[in-house]
Amino acid sequence: MSQDFVRRLPGGSFSQSKYGGLGRRVHLDFIVIALLMIISSYGLVVLYSAVGHESAPVISQLMKLSVATLVMLTMAQIPPVFYLRAAPWLYFLGIALLIMVLFFGYEVNGSARWLRIPGIINFQPSEIMKLVVPMILAWYFHERHMPPKAKHLFWAAVMIAIPVV
Structure with missing residues (x-):
């Protein structure tokens, strides 16, 4: 280091x-x-x-x-180790919410990118992923030696690309 x-x-x-x-x-x-x-x-x-x-x-x-x-x-x-442990779970939850938008999303201003929890909140899962993607990358690179190898950069790019698709 x-x-x-x-x-x-x-x-x-x-x-x-x-x-x-x-x-x-x-x-x-x-x-x-x-x-x-x-x-x-x-x-x-x-x-x-x-x-x-x-x-x-x-x-x-x-x-x-x-x-x-x-x-x-x-x-x-909140101790940083909490975020480190929560990152993979939040990432998969975010991916699940993005998939739910495809089936249950409702339209606002011409785009169906919103999820509604009746009586509680309306939200865009993509906003959650803006926080979670850097967390999952930090989790992924946490135990790897720097500078990262090409294969690690490849998998990091995959982790970034999955929510985009």
Whole structure:
């Protein structure tokens, strides 16, 4: 492994820096959080300007941003090994949901890509796969030596292609 990568692992020399204490306890990188806040703030300013100085869309977006931030903070507290173990199961569940769309999907705006759980939620399985495909690739490459061999890249490409088809 590259020394630069190892230094940034939990317990490495980078994590002992001035950002290490609280950031390590709550599993957050405050530099990344600060950059996310700057980008999000800029987006809210652009939205405010684009909607003609109306506050309702900005408040709605701010509420969604707040919920997303809470979800991010919560997900950061879950040990990474949980995601590693869940990745194959989530991948196969996502594939099953994509297959269900072929038979039970309903149409919205001219495309039948939605599944409906009556009285609970309407969702697109492809949105779930946007999160699960990187997870399955991380799971696949987790135990393999880097740089990956051609056969490993081939199987990774297959894992990416299956949900696309």
